[in-house]
Amino acid sequence: QLQLQESGSGLVKPSQTLSLTxxxxxGSISSGGYSWSWIRQPxxxxxxxxGYIYHGGxxxxxxxxxRVTISVDRSxxxxxxxxxxxxxxxxxxxxxxxxxxxxxxxxxxxxQGTLVTVSS
Amino acid sequence: SSELTQDPAVSxxxxxxxxxxxxxxxxxxxxxxxxxxxxxxxxxxxxYGKNNWPSGIPDRFSGSSSGNTASLTITGAQAEDEADxxxxxxxxxxxxxxxxxxxxxxVL
Numbered sequence: 001q002l003q004l005q006e007s008g009s010g011l012v013k014p015s016q017t018l019s020l021t022x023x024x025x026x027g028s029i030s031s032g033g034y035s036w037s038w039i040r041q042p043x044x045x046x047x048x049x050x051g052y053i054y055h056g057g058x059x060x061x062x063x064x065x066x067r068v069t070i071s072v073d074r075s076x077x078x079x080x081x082x083x084x085x086x087x088x089x090x091x092x093x094x095x096x097x098x099x100x101x102x103x104x105x106x107x108x109x110x111x112q113g114t115l116v117t118v119s120s
Numbered sequence: 121s122s123e124l125t126q127d128p129a130v131s132x133x134x135x136x137x138x139x140x141x142x143x144x145x146x147x148x149x150x151x152x153x154x155x156x157x158x159x160x161x162x163x164x165x166x167x168y169g170k171n172n173w174p175s176g177i178p179d180r181f182s183g184s185s186s187g188n189t190a191s192l193t194i195t196g197a198q199a200e201d202e203a204d205x206x207x208x209x210x211x212x213x214x215x216x217x218x219x220x221x222x223x224x225x226x227v228l
Binding site: 039052100104106110111 | 168208218222
């Protein structure tokens with residue numbers, strides 16, 4: 001059974017860079033046909049897709065593209081998120097998820113999520 | 121603003137059937153996937169593709185699509201189905217992903 005686990009700083013100061021890592025176990029991040037996404041959920045609000053990385057590169061939500069970088073470390077079977085110039089609006093639970101990336105797309109495995117608070 | 125639109129809240133009597141809808145132009149070309157989220161938990165995939173269930177999802181959940189509208193139907197709703205439900209699909213460009221705003225389902 002695939003498992004994903006987010007880790008990183010739970011408190012980030014405004015204007016700084018948020019950094020999170022998603023460790024994948026029970027399967028290889030190099031498996032073909034899958035994408036590896038970050039998704040966030042502000043307190044009391046809905047889900048927002050941040051972006052994903054796949055064998056061909058990475059794709060980001062246009063509304064966040066200028067501040068987001070998603071990278072992969074295949075040797076450690078993990079992928080990471082960096083979000084720069086954060087503000088209070090970036091306070092959210094951040095999830096990592098595996099996506100099946102064919103013509104259609106769906107998220108079949110999710111991490112438990114980690115709360116990141118932006119505050120001085 | 122989200123490119124996928126959902127009703128904010130829906131209610132259903134215990135044991136009855138409820139349909140949760142998701143509207144968006146991209147749904148004319150792509151199927152939606154549906155996620156159930158209970159308080160304090162990560163979302164769980166309940167329907168994907170034309171009408172497919174992941175392992176462990178009860179068959180009272182079903183999906184359908186017509187035109188620009190995708191639907192999640194729960195036939196014989198149970199108390200444990202009370203949750204937030206989100207649709208997700210590719211956007212109109214096909215290059216990005218988008219979630220609907222979510223529907224809070226109350227089982228009366």
